[in-house]
Amino acid sequence: MPCKIVIIGAHAAGVDAASAARKIDRKAEITLITKESVAGYSRCGIPFVLAGEIMNFEDLIVFPRSYFEMMKLNLKLNTTVTKIDTKSKLVIAEGKNGVEEIPYDKLILTTGARPFVPPIEGRDKQGVFTVRTLGDGKKIEKAMRKAKSAVVVGAGLIGLEVAAALVRRGIKTTVVELLPQVLPTMLDPDMAEIVKRKLEEKGLKIILNTRVDEILGKDKVEKISMNAEKTHGYTFEELPADMVIVATGIRPNVELAKEAGIAIGETKGIKTNSKMETSIEDVFAAGDCAETINPITSYPTLNQLGTTAVRQARIAGINAAGGDVRFNGVIGTAVTKLFDFEVGATGLTENTAKKLGIDVTVATITSKTRASYYPGALPIKIKIVAEKETNRIIGAQIIGGEAVTQRINLLSLAIRKRMTLEDLADMETCYAPPLSETWEPIVLAALYSKPIRRVIYRKKEVIAVKKRLPKKAVA
């Protein structure tokens, strides 16, 4: 009997789990179930379609129907799973053809997440959007054609990406963020301030420390009112807005799992072990709904990034198909492009580290992405966070005109492999005037950091003392 693998969800995590399972077991019956009418598209691409950088939403479909056919994956669209029965190993689903009982040997939950919309009055009005599905994207795109002004609630990655798209499309846009900085989970305040300034230079208005109180308008949004009483002691003017994008985070879809008695973790994601198994046998989870471990802190984490989703899904898929591989956790590694600059981060921020009680050393550098004399050399700012006691690198943030992504990848690897500032200072990097500086900025940041400078100077002092001692003895 071929193994029956059922996957709930059919985007990044779902399809990657299915593909990984298929590569291990050519005979398995693999079924993907999604309530959406389109499967296998890239959510991360939506803001870039809105910006006009990618032509069509359909371009985001990374796995077309032909892929599912080629991989012999049974895809059930427009089908909602209403219950999981882990005792009888059945999934109850409702589709066009009514209710169906789908048996499984192995079940993979890639149920994803949904936008969290805070209880702002008027949030149900026309012209208020969230950014999650292809359908959301299309609705926003349509609204953008007529809109002259927009408000984005939330200055996280998605909020800023969509705000940049709105500005590029000529719409007067304001981002309103409750916290005192942009990208609050990704950057420290000092780095966030640089991003804010760069965004403002591009024409984006950003209001921090401020809560959106109400979305006003008849049926359709016309303006918003904001409240910064707590922080500023006064109430802001109202802001006109033809459309409002709420990008205040996402919540994992765990209801099905919860009802089935599958353990939910403290992050509110589905608890998994290093095999991506949930608390119930033969049930795996991966992607935005799955809680894993942060290997720096050893705390549970709900990372909710595309790259994490596919990595977890691959592990879940292989293991569900009878393999035995382990997921090595998530330290949190993200990048984006906003207008003409890139922002990336990996590991812990200085702030988070301090909150966790970790004493830190910070190494920063401002440098160039190419030889200083090569035309088009762009600025780059790097911040590396290390544990004070050991000089072990635990986090990094970079803002630059280019070449941020692979530097973040390098630092992510350095963190995972428990490297220290000394290891970065000792790196052998490559150089060509159109591509890099002779001294790689990461190396300089490490070399100029207090612990490294201290070691060099201290050794010098020791030697100086040694030299003086014999002289005295002779004299």
Added chain:
Amino acid sequence: MPCKIVIIGAHAAGVDAASAARKIDRKAEITLITKESVAGYSRCGIPFVLAGEIMNFEDLIVFPRSYFEMMKLNLKLNTTVTKIDTKSKLVIAEGKNGVEEIPYDKLILTTGARPFVPPIEGRDKQGVFTVRTLGDGKKIEKAMRKAKSAVVVGAGLIGLEVAAALVRRGIKTTVVELLPQVLPTMLDPDMAEIVKRKLEEKGLKIILNTRVDEILGKDKVEKISMNAEKTHGYTFEELPADMVIVATGIRPNVELAKEAGIAIGETKGIKTNSKMETSIEDVFAAGDCAETINPITSYPTLNQLGTTAVRQARIAGINAAGGDVRFNGVIGTAVTKLFDFEVGATGLTENTAKKLGIDVTVATITSKTRASYYPGALPIKIKIVAEKETNRIIGAQIIGGEAVTQRINLLSLAIRKRMTLEDLADMETCYAPPLSETWEPIVLAALYSKPIRRVIYRKKEVIAVKKRLPKKAVA
């Protein structure tokens, strides 16, 4: 008495050694001596001035006179060191004001290298150039203005960079290389073939396996004759050439050191230890003239790249000024940009590894530099060389439209920190559609490599066997 530090040479290695020494010892008397009339310029930038990408040769002067003044460095231009007396700790130099004896407490040799010109008949004719100094660059630039055709002898990094510059300036250019591939010390034949094809697409003619026999013409070069008898069994036609660039490698300047009794290594560079000390006390060496160790092979190596020069120089400078730091060797890490693509390499090629008797596993991947649906995604080809027994990474080569440099840096770090294919497969990378693919190509190369695939499949088989056994026992 302030410490007297004398440095012979005043470019990348010389100035970086002086700067590092100054940071450790504010009172030292630091003197740099060079026979050139300009100090502190970037040789690596010359081909890019020739290409017209950088406007002036003067732009390459990274350390202007004001830098030497600011750092209180005594700079002697147009001054040739004729002898080193390591017993009396004196350097004998000849400049405008005649012969001078310069005493030192610590001496740093950054004497660099000079172009090697094979004994081709006619090599002294007008219109035959090498590429090393600012003066060389200016002469070539002048000749380019009139030239319609050019021949570059040698398909190494400098040869190809200059050839690309010639093509960009509209000069019909042919590269003639003795060996059967381009970039022979940097790439394996399979990767070199891709580079060759890309260069040919841009209009560069490349002739391999061929020796330039003679440079013909009255006083000035008019054509060259080539000989491929050994490999092809026939003699090529002659090739017209208004100018000939000889780029067949460089030789370290070690004569002064040799005469002073300082040990020369098997690579013909000046032997150094991990403190960058030569065989004679208080004499250090750094840069193109200095032999160090390759930590992968433990063999001596003469790397002769700018990044290596500055790293060695920093160590020599700190130690000369009384510090105590160590150089961690060179695995060889280089990158360049040719027309619109980048080529980088680090560590050993498959070929070199095999010659050293190392059994290797090779992981390759062809992927994209951005999300496949994002406009402008460029191709990238990665080859990773690992030791078969351990899966330890020992080399990597990348050809790509962008973002090669930092990937090479990541792989260089991975090699130095003795990482394996498993470590690369386990990387947590960052993703945004305009900047990268969800699955980083380096990760895919590792995941798809034979050893990793074998491990996954093998584990599956083990589990399958385990499952069957109890059943039999029960039956």
